[in-house]
Amino acid sequence: MNEKNCPGELCKECGFRSSIFSGLNDEQLVALSQNRTFVCVTKGDYIVKQGSPIEGVAFLRKGLAKITRTNIHREQIIRIVSPREFVGLLSVFSSPTFQYNIIAIEDCEYCMVSKQQIMDLLSKNQAFAKILLEKISQISDAAITIRLDIALRQLRGRVAFILCFFANEIYQSQKFTLPISRRELADLIDMRVENVVRILSELRRDNILRIEGNAFEIIDPERLKWIKEHG
Amino acid sequence: MNEKNCPGELCKECGFRSSIFSGLNDEQLVALSQNRTFVCVTKGDYIVKQGSPIEGVAFLRKGLAKITRTNIHREQIIRIVSPREFVGLLSVFSSPTFQYNIIAIEDCEYCMVSKQQIMDLLSKNQAFAKILLEKISQISDAAITIRLDIALRQLRGRVAFILCFFANEIYQSQKFTLPISRRELADLIDMRVENVVRILSELRRDNILRIEGNAFEIIDPERLKWIKEHG
DNA sequence: GAAAAACATTGATAAATGTCAATCTTGATA
DNA sequence: TATCAAGATTGACATTTATCAATGTTTTTC
Numbered sequence: 001m002n003e004k005n006c007p008g009e010l011c012k013e014c015g016f017r018s019s020i021f022s023g024l025n026d027e028q029l030v031a032l033s034q035n036r037t038f039v040c041v042t043k044g045d046y047i048v049k050q051g052s053p054i055e056g057v058a059f060l061r062k063g064l065a066k067i068t069r070t071n072i073h074r075e076q077i078i079r080i081v082s083p084r085e086f087v088g089l090l091s092v093f094s095s096p097t098f099q100y101n102i103i104a105i106e107d108c109e110y111c112m113v114s115k116q117q118i119m120d121l122l123s124k125n126q127a128f129a130k131i132l133l134e135k136i137s138q139i140s141d142a143a144i145t146i147r148l149d150i151a152l153r154q155l156r157g158r159v160a161f162i163l164c165f166f167a168n169e170i171y172q173s174q175k176f177t178l179p180i181s182r183r184e185l186a187d188l189i190d191m192r193v194e195n196v197v198r199i200l201s202e203l204r205r206d207n208i209l210r211i212e213g214n215a216f217e218i219i220d221p222e223r224l225k226w227i228k229e230h231g
Numbered sequence: 232m233n234e235k236n237c238p239g240e241l242c243k244e245c246g247f248r249s250s251i252f253s254g255l256n257d258e259q260l261v262a263l264s265q266n267r268t269f270v271c272v273t274k275g276d277y278i279v280k281q282g283s284p285i286e287g288v289a290f291l292r293k294g295l296a297k298i299t300r301t302n303i304h305r306e307q308i309i310r311i312v313s314p315r316e317f318v319g320l321l322s323v324f325s326s327p328t329f330q331y332n333i334i335a336i337e338d339c340e341y342c343m344v345s346k347q348q349i350m351d352l353l354s355k356n357q358a359f360a361k362i363l364l365e366k367i368s369q370i371s372d373a374a375i376t377i378r379l380d381i382a383l384r385q386l387r388g389r390v391a392f393i394l395c396f397f398a399n400e401i402y403q404s405q406k407f408t409l410p411i412s413r414r415e416l417a418d419l420i421d422m423r424v425e426n427v428v429r430i431l432s433e434l435r436r437d438n439i440l441r442i443e444g445n446a447f448e449i450i451d452p453e454r455l456k457w458i459k460e461h462g
Numbered sequence: 463g464a465a466a467a468a469c470a471t472t473g474a475t476a477a478a479t480g481t482c483a484a485t486c487t488t489g490a491t492a
Numbered sequence: 493t494a495t496c497a498a499g500a501t502t503g504a505c506a507t508t509t510a511t512c513a514a515t516g517t518t519t520t521t522c
Binding site for chain 1: 300302304305307309321322323324325326330350353354357360361363364365367368369371372374375376378379381382383421
């Protein structure tokens with residue numbers, strides 16, 4: 001895990017700064033600068049490890065990460081985190097240790113803001129508390145909704161669902177390079193690898209999808225949407 | 232939906248008061264008393280309706296409720312809420328309308344605290360903000376964990392899981408009267424009614440469970456736990 | 463660059479789950 | 493109390509999903 005200097009010295013001047021910090025005054029922004037660490041990691045590295053004590057919250061600047069829960073038998077992927085999102089926010093307030101792993105699925109850059117700093121801002125800035133509440137609610141709402149959406153569907157529908165998710169939510173494009181393996185895709189939508197592959201092959205055969213390795217293109221979004229809703 | 236007077240006039244004197252309000256001063260407790268409505272509903276009544284504007288947050292005094300999401304094809308039960316819990320907390324901060332239904336599965340008594348009142352306390356009392364953050368985090372963490380736990384298991388394991396849940400989390404007893412129908416049980420653990428019934432019958436035949444209508448008794452907790460973990 | 467490991471793909475088959483139909487039980491309603 | 497509606501239960505069967513095995517492909521490692 002490499003630590004580099006933050007490209008901008010001060011959070012105040014940071015173009016990546018999270019909307020969570022929009023209500024801070026200059027003094028508070030300086031304090032923030034002093035209580036965060038800029039970190040670079042490569043694909044596959046842990047950003048946060050399940051069970052380890054919570055030292056802070058990570059703000060993802062670049063790259064995608066997965067939030068997972070591990071088990072003797074399998075790994076469950078809870079959600080995919082895109083740049084400009086906070087990760088680990090949930091655990092901070094509900095537990096002294098991280099409940100989940102956060103693992104880079106691309107090379108990532110993030111700022112680790114200390115827990116103490118979050119708590120400080122919380123007591124000094126009411127607007128910050130409100131924004132934090134909103135963020136946390138949104139994040140958990142989204143996580144629960146995705147789980148329910150997956151549970152609702154059978155396998156074809158799940159694959160269609162997650163492909164639409166990557167196209168619409170993550171890449172805003174019908175053409176994208178999937179950052180995760182078939183196994184991870186399976187772990188994300190509660191399936192077996194073989195079934196993921198089989199269904200992807202079907203979608204390709206039916207000219208709904210173009211696949212070359214991890215390069216995906218949705219060539220018939222309408223039919224894919226239909227499968228997502230009814231299949 | 233009946234509205235009765237609150238047994239105690241003032242929240243200050245309320246034996247049911249949520250730990251969320253532990254940090255309030257007298258003045259704030261008086262304000263709370265003036266901005267909440269005491270409500271009684273009977274089994275089956277809606278406490279909150281999916282899609283309706285959020286007027287406030289319900290604190291459950293008595294009775295159990297289910298949080299659900301409805302769909303053309305089926306109802307998904309997200310979680311069961313026990314007395315002394317807040318419900319609808321998530322949506323308050325993430326959306327102008329309720330994302331879920333909250334429906335009484337027993338006769339219920341609850342206090343509806345206005346959204347405005349929550350927001351007011353939030354800006355006046357920092358400790359309140361922290362406690363609220365903790366509660367919300369705990370609630371959503373628990374909801375996500377249950378969903379993951381269910382997704383992990385096959386049907387026998389799911390049934391065992393939910394029976395243990397009712398025995399340990401809700402009733403703290405191996406003997407309890409299930410407040411929901413077989414269909415609702417199915418909706419709670421992503422199964423079909425027939426399969427729930429079938430597996431319950433198996434558990435009874437194997438002398439793990441005693442069932443008479445909705446009266447349940449777990450007579451072999453060890454084996455049930457084994458099925459929950461491995462079955 | 464060769465060997466090994468991990469990943470991807472497909473088919474055959476077993477196991478799990480869903481569907482349909484029939485019957486029985488219970489609770490609600492007139 | 494008789495009737496009806498909803499819930500519960502079981503069996504037979506269809507469909508979906510998981511497992512196992514074999515093979516090809518890509519990536520990593522030495």
